[in-house]
Structures are given as C-alpha cells and as structure tokens.
Amino acid sequence: MTAALGDLRALLGDRLQTSASVRGLHGRDESAHPEAAPDAVAFPASTTDVAEIVKICARSGTPIIPFGAGTSLEGHVLATRGGISVDLSAMDGILAVSPSDLDARVQPGVHRVALNEHLGKHGLFFSVDPGADATIGGMAATGASGTTTVRYGSMRENVIALEVVLADGTVIRTGTRARKSVAGYDLTRLFVGSEGTLGIITEVTLRVFGIPERVAAAVCSFPSVRAAVDTAITIVQLGIPVARCELLDANGMRAANAFSGLSEPEHPTLFLEFHGTEASVAEDAQAAGEIATGNGGGDFRWSVSQEERSRLWSARHDLHYAARALRPGATSIVTDVAVPVSRLAACIDETLADIDALPFPAVVIGHVADGNFHTSLVLMGDDQAERAAAATFTERLTARAHALGGTCTGEHGIGIGKRRALVAELGDAVGAMRALKRALDPLNIMNPGKIFEE
Amino acid sequence: MTAALGDLRALLGDRLQTSASVRGLHGRDESAHPEAAPDAVAFPASTTDVAEIVKICARSGTPIIPFGAGTSLEGHVLATRGGISVDLSAMDGILAVSPSDLDARVQPGVHRVALNEHLGKHGLFFSVDPGADATIGGMAATGASGTTTVRYGSMRENVIALEVVLADGTVIRTGTRARKSVAGYDLTRLFVGSEGTLGIITEVTLRVFGIPERVAAAVCSFPSVRAAVDTAITIVQLGIPVARCELLDANGMRAANAFSGLSEPEHPTLFLEFHGTEASVAEDAQAAGEIATGNGGGDFRWSVSQEERSRLWSARHDLHYAARALRPGATSIVTDVAVPVSRLAACIDETLADIDALPFPAVVIGHVADGNFHTSLVLMGDDQAERAAAATFTERLTARAHALGGTCTGEHGIGIGKRRALVAELGDAVGAMRALKRALDPLNIMNPGKIFEE
Numbered sequence: 001m002t003a004a005l006g007d008l009r010a011l012l013g014d015r016l017q018t019s020a021s022v023r024g025l026h027g028r029d030e031s032a033h034p035e036a037a038p039d040a041v042a043f044p045a046s047t048t049d050v051a052e053i054v055k056i057c058a059r060s061g062t063p064i065i066p067f068g069a070g071t072s073l074e075g076h077v078l079a080t081r082g083g084i085s086v087d088l089s090a091m092d093g094i095l096a097v098s099p100s101d102l103d104a105r106v107q108p109g110v111h112r113v114a115l116n117e118h119l120g121k122h123g124l125f126f127s128v129d130p131g132a133d134a135t136i137g138g139m140a141a142t143g144a145s146g147t148t149t150v151r152y153g154s155m156r157e158n159v160i161a162l163e164v165v166l167a168d169g170t171v172i173r174t175g176t177r178a179r180k181s182v183a184g185y186d187l188t189r190l191f192v193g194s195e196g197t198l199g200i201i202t203e204v205t206l207r208v209f210g211i212p213e214r215v216a217a218a219v220c221s222f223p224s225v226r227a228a229v230d231t232a233i234t235i236v237q238l239g240i241p242v243a244r245c246e247l248l249d250a251n252g253m254r255a256a257n258a259f260s261g262l263s264e265p266e267h268p269t270l271f272l273e274f275h276g277t278e279a280s281v282a283e284d285a286q287a288a289g290e291i292a293t294g295n296g297g298g299d300f301r302w303s304v305s306q307e308e309r310s311r312l313w314s315a316r317h318d319l320h321y322a323a324r325a326l327r328p329g330a331t332s333i334v335t336d337v338a339v340p341v342s343r344l345a346a347c348i349d350e351t352l353a354d355i356d357a358l359p360f361p362a363v364v365i366g367h368v369a370d371g372n373f374h375t376s377l378v379l380m381g382d383d384q385a386e387r388a389a390a391a392t393f394t395e396r397l398t399a400r401a402h403a404l405g406g407t408c409t410g411e412h413g414i415g416i417g418k419r420r421a422l423v424a425e426l427g428d429a430v431g432a433m434r435a436l437k438r439a440l441d442p443l444n445i446m447n448p449g450k451i452f453e454e
Numbered sequence: 455m456t457a458a459l460g461d462l463r464a465l466l467g468d469r470l471q472t473s474a475s476v477r478g479l480h481g482r483d484e485s486a487h488p489e490a491a492p493d494a495v496a497f498p499a500s501t502t503d504v505a506e507i508v509k510i511c512a513r514s515g516t517p518i519i520p521f522g523a524g525t526s527l528e529g530h531v532l533a534t535r536g537g538i539s540v541d542l543s544a545m546d547g548i549l550a551v552s553p554s555d556l557d558a559r560v561q562p563g564v565h566r567v568a569l570n571e572h573l574g575k576h577g578l579f580f581s582v583d584p585g586a587d588a589t590i591g592g593m594a595a596t597g598a599s600g601t602t603t604v605r606y607g608s609m610r611e612n613v614i615a616l617e618v619v620l621a622d623g624t625v626i627r628t629g630t631r632a633r634k635s636v637a638g639y640d641l642t643r644l645f646v647g648s649e650g651t652l653g654i655i656t657e658v659t660l661r662v663f664g665i666p667e668r669v670a671a672a673v674c675s676f677p678s679v680r681a682a683v684d685t686a687i688t689i690v691q692l693g694i695p696v697a698r699c700e701l702l703d704a705n706g707m708r709a710a711n712a713f714s715g716l717s718e719p720e721h722p723t724l725f726l727e728f729h730g731t732e733a734s735v736a737e738d739a740q741a742a743g744e745i746a747t748g749n750g751g752g753d754f755r756w757s758v759s760q761e762e763r764s765r766l767w768s769a770r771h772d773l774h775y776a777a778r779a780l781r782p783g784a785t786s787i788v789t790d791v792a793v794p795v796s797r798l799a800a801c802i803d804e805t806l807a808d809i810d811a812l813p814f815p816a817v818v819i820g821h822v823a824d825g826n827f828h829t830s831l832v833l834m835g836d837d838q839a840e841r842a843a844a845a846t847f848t849e850r851l852t853a854r855a856h857a858l859g860g861t862c863t864g865e866h867g868i869g870i871g872k873r874r875a876l877v878a879e880l881g882d883a884v885g886a887m888r889a890l891k892r893a894l895d896p897l898n899i900m901n902p903g904k905i906f907e908e
Contacts, residue, residue: 100687100796101825143636152633156643157611172883178792180608180824181861182597182647184868184876184905185887189610189643193636210693233554239664239730241695276693277741280734287731338632342554370634371555407635414638422638429626432894433639439893440886451638 001039001082007056008042008084015043015090026065026085029072030320032333032381033416038065038079038101038208042086047163047171047202050086054445055169057084063448066196068138069111073129073334074415076142077196080449086200088137094118095203103160104175108137109169124208127152130411131317133337137201143193145411147316150369151243151275152209154411155192161192163203167441177205190436195413196447198440212275215243216285217309218302221267225352225364226345227295228268231366233341234291235272238325240284243370244273246316249352249364252323258324260315265298269311270368272302316365323363323376330360331381333390335397338372339406342449347404348373354393361384370408398424419453455536459494461510462538469497469544479537480519484527484586484774486835487870492519492533496540501617501625501656504540505810508654508899509623511538517739517902520650521594523565525584527788528869530596530649540654541850548572549657555767557614557631559659562591565863569816578662581606584865585771591655597647601770604690604823605729606699608865609646616645617657621895622732634657644890645839649867650893650901657864659860666729668698669762670739672756675721676747679703679818680799681749682722686822687795688745689726694738698727701820701827703806706777709817713776714769719752724822725766728756770819777817777830783904789851790824793860801858802827814840826864852878873907 008016017023027037044050063083070077071398092109099122100407106115113133115126128139130146130274138144141164145154152158161175164187174187191198222228225247241420248256253266272288274281281304289300303309315322324332337346348364355362355375366373377385377393398408398421407419408414423430434452437444448454462470471477472494473599498504511518517537546563553576560569567587569580582593592598594616599608606612612889618641623667628641645652676682679701688698702710703790707720726742728735735758743754757763762871769776778786788791792802802818809816809829820827831847833840852862852875862868862875888906891898 011745096605098794098796099691101794102691103794143640147632149634153611156640157607168885170882170885172886173880174883176856176879177794177859178825178855178861178864179795179863180599180603180792180821180826182865182867183861183863183872183879183885184647185652185890186597186610186640186643186647187883188888189640190890191638193638210691212718213695235557237553237664239666277737279737283731299641335469338634340552340557340631341633342552353473367634371632372634374722400628401632405631407630407632407637409637409638410632413636418637425637426627427626428624429641430638431624432620432626435893436639436644436890439889 001060001062004056004060004062005040008040008053009050011056012042017041023432026067026087027079028079029070029075029077031073032331033075033078036078038085039082040084043090044086044088045090045384047165050165050200050202051169051171052166053084053086057445058168058180061443064445065172065447066141068108068135069133071132071134072142072415073412074417076413076415076450078416080416088135097122099124102208103205104208105203106136107203108135108201110136112136112139119208123211125211126206126208127282128158131320134316136204136206140192140201140204141194141196142413147244147246147367149367150245151241156189158204158207159188159192160207162188162201162259164191164199164201166199167443167446193413195415195450197437198446214276214281214304215301215309216274216281216304217312218288218300219269219274219312220268220297222298223267223296225268225348227297228270229345229368231270231292231295231297236369240287242272242288244271244277244393245369246271247366247368247373251361252319252363252365255322255326255363256315256319259325260318262315262435268392271316307377319363319365320376321398323378326361327378329380330378333377333379333414335375335394336409336412337397337401337406338370338410339401339404339437341371343404344368344371347400351375351397352402354396358393359389370410414451416450419451455493455514455516458510458514458516460601462494462496462507465506465510466496471495480521480531480541483524483529483531485527485529486785487529487532489490490532490534492535492539494538497537497544498540498542499544500689501619504619504654504656505623505625507540508619508621511899512622512897515897515899518899519901520654522589523587524586525586526596526607526869527866528871530867532870532905534870551576553578556662558662559657559665560590561657562589564589564590566593574676577665577885579665580660580662582609584611584776590658590660592657594646594655594842595648595650596867601700601821602644602698603821605695610643612660612661613642613646614659616642616655618645618653618655621897621900622652641749647867649869651891651905652900668730668732668735668736668758669763670728670756670758671766672726672739672742672754673718673723673766674721674751674754675719677721677750679722680803681751682724683799683822685724685746685749685751689742690823690863694727694741695825696742697729698725698824700725701822705815706773706817706819708766709776709780710769710773713779715771716769722832725770740748760879773817773819777832780815781832782905783834784832787831787833789829789848790866791851791860792824792856792864793855793858795825797821797858798825801854804854805851808850813843824864834858868905870904
C-alpha cells in the first residue's frame with residue numbers, strides 16, 4: 001500500500017489527496033451505511049490516468065473504488081477494505097452529440113443535469129432520471145433507472161457502448177456506435193450495473209431522445225393504493241405511452257404537501273406525464289383520466305403548463321428529503337423491491353400493514369408501472385431499536401417480494417446491503433456471477449466486498 | 455465419445471438419434487456454410503434431461519450444440535467439431551401468460567408464430583419478428599431482432615429472465631419476473647446473444663405487448679436511397695413512434711414485384727407501419743407522409759386494411775426467397791452490418807457501387823431506422839469465383855461499417871462466419887469475452903468454435 005501511494009503520488013502529484021476531509025467525503029453516500037473512508041483519493045484526468053492507477057494498485061493488490069457523485073443508496077462507494085477511491089469528477093467532458101443518430105458520447109464524470117442542459121441546445125434530452133443529480137458513469141455502473149423508465153428504459157436500454165479500464169489496466173470498448181449489435185457477448189450490459197466490481201467506466205455512449213413537442217402532467221388521488229395501481233396497470237396494458245407514472249401513498253402526500261407546498265388530498269395519488277404531440281398528449285391524458293375515474297379516482301387534472309409540471313415533479317423528486325423532514329434530525333433508509341405489476345397492490349398493502357407497526361414514520365413511493373416501489377424509513381440513525389426494526393421490516397419486505405416473484409432491488413443495486421438478499425433471490429446464479437468476477441478481476445481489487453459477501 | 459453415446463442412449467432411449475438423415479438435418483442452417491453433421495441428436499423433454507445430457511457430455515469433453523429451428527444465418531448450429539446436437543423442439547410448452555404483467559413464460563422450443571397464435575387469444579403479441587419462424591430459445595441465444603425493433607426492441611429488451619443449464623449441468627435462473635432489476639450482474643443479457651457457447655437456454659420469460667387498437671401500413675418510393683434514409687431518420691428524430699420502417703432498394707423491389715406479385719415502382723422504397731389508436735395512427739401516418747414528400751417521396755399510401763398490410767409485409771418477409779428466385783438454382787449469402795443512422799445512406803451508396811461490380815445479382819433490405827441493413831448476394835454455391843467475389847464484397851462491407859463506427863452484425867450474430875470480423879471490431883474486448891467463456895465453460899464443450907476462433 002505504501003508503495004502504491006508513492007507510485008500514485010509520482011503519477012498524479014496533488015491529484016492524489018489523503019486529507020481526512022477528502023477521504024471522509026469519499027467514504028460515504030446517501031445511504032445510512034456507516035462511513036468507510038479510503039486511504040487516498042485519486043483524481044484522474046484521462047483514461048490513461050485511470051489505466052495507470054489500476055496498474056499501480058494491481059501490483060500491490062490495493063482495492064480500487066470508483067467514485068461519481070456519491071449519491072448511491074447501497075454503500076457502493078464505501079471503502080470497506082480501504083484502498084484508493086478513484087474520483088472521476090474531473091473527467092466530465094461531453095465529447096460528442098449527434099442529433100441525427102440520437103446519441104452522445106460523454107466522460108463518466110458528467111452530471112445528468114449538466115448533460116441535459118447541454119443536450120437541450122440540440123433539442124435533445126437524456127431520459128434516465130433517478131432524481132439525484134448523479135454522474136453518468138455512476139448511473140451506468142449502478143444500472144440506474146427512475147421515473148421515466150416505463151417509457152424510455154433504464155441505463156440498460158440507454159447505454160449504447162462503454163469504454164472500460166479492466167482490472168489489469170487494459171482499456172476496452174464494449175461496442176460500436178451502431179444502435180443494434182450482436183457482435184459477441186453483451187459486455188455493455190455486463191458492465192452496466194456491475195457496481196465497479198469488474199472495471200472502471202471511462203467513457204459512455206448514450207442513447208438520447210428528441211425533446212417531445214408537447215408534455216402534459218396529470219395528478220389524481222384514489223381511495224386506495226389498489227385503485228391507483230390498477231389504474232397504472234390498465235394504462236400500460238392498453239398501450240397508452242405514459243412517460244412517467246408515480247405512486248405516492250397517503251404518508252408520501254402528507255410529506256410532499258408539508259415540504260414542497262403542495263395542497264393535494266392526502267390519499268394515494270398518481271403523478272403522470274405524457275409526451276407527444278398536442279393531439280396525442282390530449283388523447284393519452286383523456287384516456288388515462290377515464291381509466292382513473294373507472295377505478296374511483298378523484299378529479300383527474302392534467303396540464304401542459306411548465307409551471308404545474310415543475311411543481312409536481314419537484315415535489316416528487318424532493319420526496320427523499322420531504323420524508324426525512326417529517327422528523328427533524330432523522331436519517332432515512334430507502335428500500336427498493338420490484339414485483340410483477342399484478343402483485344404490486346398486494347405487496348404494497350402488506351407493506352403498509354408493516355409500516356403501521358413501525359416505531360417511526362415511513363412513506364411509500366412507487367415507479368408503479370414498472371412494479372418497483374420504495375419505502376423511505378425515517379429513523380434516528382443512532383437508535384439501535386429503530387435500526388433493528390428497520391432491518392426486520394426490510395427483511396420481511398424482501399422475502400415478500402421474492403414470494404411474489406420479484407427482486408430485492410429494482411434500481412438501487414446490491415452494494416453492501418443486499419448481498420445476502422441476492423443469494424436468496426438467485427441462488428446458484430450467484431455462483432456464475434462469482435466466476436465472471438474471478439475471470440475479470442482475479443486479484444479482487446475492483447470494489448471488493450460489493451455485490452458478493454466473502 | 456462412445457461412452458457418452460452409451461450413457462445418452464441409456465438416458466434417452468430412442469430420443470437419441472444417429473441416423474444420417476437426422477444428423478444431416480441438424481448439421482445445416484439457412485446460411486451457405488457447408489453442412490457439418492453432429493455425431494448424434496438428443497431430444498430432451500425437460501430441463502432435467504438437458505442437465506443430464508450436459509453432465510454426460512462434460513465427462514468426456516463432448517461438444518454440445520443447442521438446436522432450435524435451424525434458421526440461423528451464420529452457421530451457429532453446425533457441428534464443426536462433431537458432438538451432440540441438442541434439439542429442443544420437444545420442449546415447446548407455453549407455461550404461463552399474464553395479461554396483467556404483459557409477460558409470458560415459455561420453453562425454448564416454442565416457435566414464434568405458434569406463440570403469437572396463443573397470445574392472440576389474450577389480446578397480446580410477442581413483438582420480435584426476424585421474419586423466419588424461429589424458436590424462442592434460438593432467438594434468445596442469437597439475440598434476434600427484426601422489423602419491429604425500432605419500436606419494441608430486440609430480444610435483449612424483451613427477455614425478462616432465463617433458465618439456463620450451465621456447462622457443468624447446474625441449472626440457474628438469471629432473474630425474477632420483476633420487469634426491472636439490478637440484482638447482481640445482468641446474466642440475462644449475457645446469455646442473450648451468447649450463441650449457445652455459455653449454456654443451454656431451457657426456459658424464457660418474455661415481455662409481451664397488448665395488440666394495438668389500430669395498425670396502419672404505408673408504402674412510399676423515393677428517387678434515391680438517401681432520400682428514403684433521410685425520411686426514416688427524420689421520422690425517428692421527431693419521435694414519431696413508427697413500429698416498422700423497412701427499406702428495399704430498386705433490386706429488392708424488382709424481386710418483390712416478381713416473387714410476391716406486387717406492382718410497386720422499382721425504386722428505393724420504404725415500408726412503414728404505425729401502431730396506436732385510430733387517431734394516433736392517422737396523425738403518425740400523416741406526419742410521416744409529409745416528411746416523405748419533403749424528401750421527394752412519391753405517392754405516400756397508407757391503409758389500415760388487414761389485406762393491404764399482409765400483402766406488403768408478406769412480400770417483405772419473403773424477400774430472402776424472392777432474392778434467390780432472381781436466379782434459378784442459386785443460393786444466397788446475407789450480410790448484416792449496422793452503422794449509426796447518419797452514416798447509413800453513405801454506407802448503402804458505397805455498397806450499391808460494389809454491388810454493381812458483382813458478377814451476380816444482389817438486393818438491399820434495411821431495418822433502416824436502426825441503421826441495420828442486409829445485402830442478399832444471389833450466387834451459385836459451387837462457383838468458386840462467385841464465392842470469392844462474395845467474400846471480397848463482404849470483407850469490404852465489414853471494413854466500411856467499421857470505418858463508419860458500425861458493427862459487422864446487427865442481428866445475425868458471429869457464428870463461424872464473422873469471428874475475425876469480431877476481433878477487428880472490438881480488439882481487446884474479445885479477450886475479456888474469452889475470459890468469460892473460460893470461466894463458465896472451462897472444458898470448451900458448449901458450441902465450441904462459435905464466436906471465437908482458436
């Protein structure tokens with residue numbers, strides 16, 4: 001390790017940082033997992049830098065933890081075994097944008113919001129929206145998705161190709177700029193969601209979309225979670241191309257009203273968005289409204305005004321903070337199961353019953369058309385009884401999702417928090433994953449201890 | 455091998471076949487690659503059978519070649535090193551269909567057309583349409599796509615999870631029924647397109663769609679390939695949700711008129727399809743028509759009649775045979791490059807110039823909105839000069855696609871025909887693929903010699 005630090009210092013100069021404050025900032029994310037600082041933080045400026053850093057670390061078996069914006073919710077960036085955090089924030093170039101091809105080539109450190117500001121000048125947008133202003137590299141490594149996935153897909157569908165530095169310092173490209181290819185194994189999809197355990201992503205070719213001519217937002221409250229979920233299922237089943245379809249439970253609406261100044265009924269509520277032409281969004285919103293009414297929905301209000309849309313979606317995106325604000329001084333643990341949509345209402349109903357028995361508040365937020373929902377558990381981080389209650393709640397929720405044919409993680413990943421849940425979910429398939437990990441990272445230096453328990 | 459045959463005979467009885475005719479049928483596909491028959495053909499009836507077959511073959515290092523419908527175009531099913539062809543046609547069950555979840559669970563031997571007949575009773579359809587009536591297992595293993603990929607995606611986007619028998623006989627499930635998951639590495643996408651080289655797919659969970667309320671087909675001829683391609687690019691760029699968008703060049707239209715009884719102008723032509731409501735397909739068709747007219751397109755005719763649609767799409771799907779019929783006694787070699795759409799017109803123009811210099815006819819057919827096009831080279835299979843001309847043409851085409859940022863294969867795969875092109879395309883990334891192959895199949899018994907040259 002000492003040798004590695006010396007070599008890194010020679011390579012990077014003051015782009016290697018070892019101060020307690022910088023190490024501390026790189027040893028935590030937005031989860032409630034305890035901080036675990038790296039021994040040093042490297043700030044590469046190029047793919048060549050990254051490759052050299054990896055080669056130096058490989059010589060001494062030093063762990064390497066890629067770092068984007070630190071917005072992970074599962075402890076992905078925590079240096080639980082020490083080592084070097086590789087902060088890619090200086091590699092934030094937007095290298096190419098092609099409006100004809102609807103693609104863009106970017107460095108991993110560019111942030112989602114900055115990318116969209118740039119793309120907007122070309123009449124384009126990048127669709128994946130996890131809420132947080134994450135980096136594109138982090139989103140690719142985590143396999144991020146979010147509110148628009150029902151229409152535009154997750155990172156899995158929106159990454160065309162990657163440049164990756166492997167565990168021995170080799171630089172590979174996983175694909176070409178062709179939109180479609182079956183040239184060998186799908187390395188792109190293997191690295192998307194690999195959480196930094198197979199290599200470091202140093203460039204991302206993304207699919208982008210033209211900004212729709214017209215966008216309409218809608219909001220509607222329901223007498224029950226089931227009525228809201230049934231509405232979402234029917235909308236998707238009928239092929240209405242809804243662009244966002246988010247459920248907030250009564251607690252979530254209470255939090256949003258208080259934190260974001262909404263004045264919506266505090267009942268289960270769907271937030272929806274439609275993208276298209278003036279005629280098509282009107283047709284889609286009207287059709288969705290009829291389905292909502294048929295399921296007992298209240299006043300179905302839709303609007304194309306930018307102001308109304310911003311009001312709704314800011315409130316939705318701020319819910320992570322709105323939930324915490326229900327209880328001053330609290331932290332939050334966010335769960336992430338996904339189930340087949342036909343089982344979603346049952347899964348949420350049973351989860352709401354568990355929430356009623358918790359000694360702290362919790363809200364439910366769902367990417368409901370994907371069958372994916374979060375509970376935000378608003379607990380005091382240093383209260384062991386509350387932590388224990390949260391752990392039991394989460395274990396029951398994961399078991400429930402598995403029993404209903406679902407997954408322990410729809411979009412947040414395994415990190416360090418769901419390693420046992422992964423084995424419960426996929427059994428022997430995890431053995432195949434371990435074999436792939438050993439094949440590409442025989443020294444186990446790439447973000448060790450993430451995804452797999454040892 | 456003798457021991458393996460004895461053990462397989464004991465396991466399968468007369469579900470192990472060694473007659474020359476059965477072996478011959480399993481030693482060829484729809485490509486022009488020379489027949490290579492397996493030593494025997496096994497007909498498993500269950501996943502357990504498949505696992506036992508694999509265990510028996512593993513003991514003696516006997517090659518295993520999974521076989522679906524034999525409609526591959528790259529020699530995937532050829533037993534170039536002998537061994538056991540595992541014909542999955544008896545495993546053709548449709549195990550579950552969920553209209554609420556828009557998914558279906560099927561065995562690998564079910565054919566695409568049969569699946570769609572079954573799904574139709576539920577108001578559903580499976581979208582991936584490569585033309586041939588392939589099996590779902592074969593389509594998953596090849597990473598198939600086709601005419602509807604621009605709207606609904608390829609197998610990559612439409613396989614939710616797989617059951618796979620690994621090279622040591624272990625049976626794994628790569629995912630749950632959740633529509634969205636980031637639980638560990640994306641094994642589903644690793645096996646999709648792996649061409650039988652990593653394991654045998656024994657069950658597939660598929661995404662399906664509701665049959666659209668209204669379908670409209672359109673046809674329009676253009677003064678040049680470039681005008682047709684520009685039309686397609688603009689349609690996609692403006693977000694018009696076109697469901698199919700196929701280019702036929704002048705030779706292709708000549709073949710289709712002759713073989714399928716069309717009477718369309720023999721100019722570059724787009725076949726399009728729109729899915730939606732009565733209002734939306736009218737809006738989409740009208741918008742597409744205006745774009746076509748702006749690019750010099752002729753009469754843009756669209757129709758919602760089933761008869762007109764069948765006429766057009768049957769002609770499109772029969773083009774593989776229509777091309778061969780241009781020259782009695784001929785066979786065909788089909789190329790498969792894909793490039794960024796902005797480079798597509800240039801790529802096709804240069805390719806048409808090469809076609810003009812060929813000593814045999816050739817047609818161009820393109821999934822143009824995906825940047826993917828085929829040339830069908832209509833040659834005499836036993837004419838070495840024609841074979842050599844075809845090889846030179848294909849090498850030039852692949853190099854052209856690579857120079858334009860594209861891939862040697864958009865949807866047909868590597869098989870035995872594009873192994874060197876894969877290395878030219880992805881370089882060191884192929885080393886990573888080989889490492890994955892060794893990790894999951896250390897004995898190299900799963901379809902050896904495909905994807906990788908040795």
